Amino acid sequence: MQGDIDRRIRLLNAALAVAIGAAVLAAACAASRPDALDLLLVAVGTLALAGHRWAPRAVLAVTTVAMLAYVVHAHPGSWAAFPVLAAVHTAARGGRRAWGVAAGTLFLAGYFTVLIVAAPGAQDTDTVERTLLLLGWFLCAGVTGLIDKNWQAYLRQTEQRALDAERNREETALRRAGEERLRIARELHDSLTHSISIVKLQAGVAVHLARKRGSEVEPALLAIQEASGEAMRELRATLEVLRTDVVEPGTGLDRIDELAERARTAGIELSVTVTGVERALPSDVDRAAYRIVQEALTNVARHADRARTTIELVYSERVLTVRVDDQGPGAPGDAVTAGTGLTGMGERVRALGGTLAAAPRPGGGFSVRAELPLRTWGTTV
Secondary structure, three states: OHHHHHHHHHHHHHHHHHHHHHHHHHHHHHHOOOOHHHHHHHHHHHHHHHHOOOOHHHHHHHHHHHHHHHHHHHOOOHHHHHHHHHHHHHHHHOOOHHHHHHHHHHHHHHHHHHHHHHOOOOOHHHHHHHHHHHHHHHHHHHHHHHHHHHHHHHHHHHHHHHHHHHHHHHHHHHHHHHHHHHHHHHHHHHHHHHHHHHHHHHHHHHHHHHHHOOOOOOHHHHHHHHHHHHHHHHHHHHHHHHHHOOOOOOOOHHHHHHHHHHHHHOOOOEEEEEEOOOOOOOHHHHHHHHHHHHHHHHHHHHHOOOOOEEEEEEEOOOEEEEEEEEOOOOOOOOOOOOOHHHHHHHHHHHHOOOEEEEEEOOOOOEEEEEEEEOOOOOOOO
16 A cells, blocks of 8 residues: 555656756757757756655756756756756755755856856846846745645644544543443343352252262253353353453363363264364454354254254365254244344354355254354464
């Protein structure tokens, strides 16, 4: 982006230098028949202006010397000062007023001397008037350069103030978001933590009493005990994320086996298939994939009567595909009501720039398919 801008600036400067050179050459040809040396001096004095942004002092010196040499050699009109005026303007705009004054003074002194020497019989008033006219033009060139410099400084200050204001707004928004996360964390801790702890405690007591009496512990009771313990761990991890805004390790697909085992304990006949080369994923993609599988299995337990389910993870170069298919009672054409779970899935996937499809399967059952981009810019995964 910056390279394109620099290229356009160079082209514009070159075009302006060529235009100035063409105008001066046209004036020279109209006034007399310039020889090769005249053409060379005009070309050097004008085309050097193309580099004024990168070497302003060198351009000012080359332009002044070349055009002054042209004045001494060809005795042209006052239009020969135009390239020097442009160089003085750019020098003043770049904050090099002393150099501009020196160059203007040198050119005016040389031009006045040439007028006196070349036309000794001419009226002194005419020579003085022409020199004073050029002096006025040089003053204008210097003043307009200073005005341009101040205007550019004003624009930079305005842009910086806008950036500072935007940064302050972002910092305010982040601070408010942090305060809201802390508030949510407190609410979750004060409400859900207590309730889940009671469930876990009661389930543990029931399992203990059953074993103490020598009775067989119901699988559903064991599943409740395990699920409540996992819910506590998940809630603590979530609270930590809300309080620190950092995703803790171990909350992604590295726990897919634990998730599958809990689903089997709950009565779901489950198989997991991984295609492609497993590798480290961006933390947000890893966490989203885990949550999608977790929510899909929750829906199988609630709505598909713990039907046989397959989980498929496909690793490709740029996309991770997560697919969860069950053989539940869903039929093609059944209406899908997006509850909190499916809505949350969609929000996670869209936040990563991916796509989500959740619908009944053609052969019966339900399918959840998510494609999550593996962002390859900035970080190689």
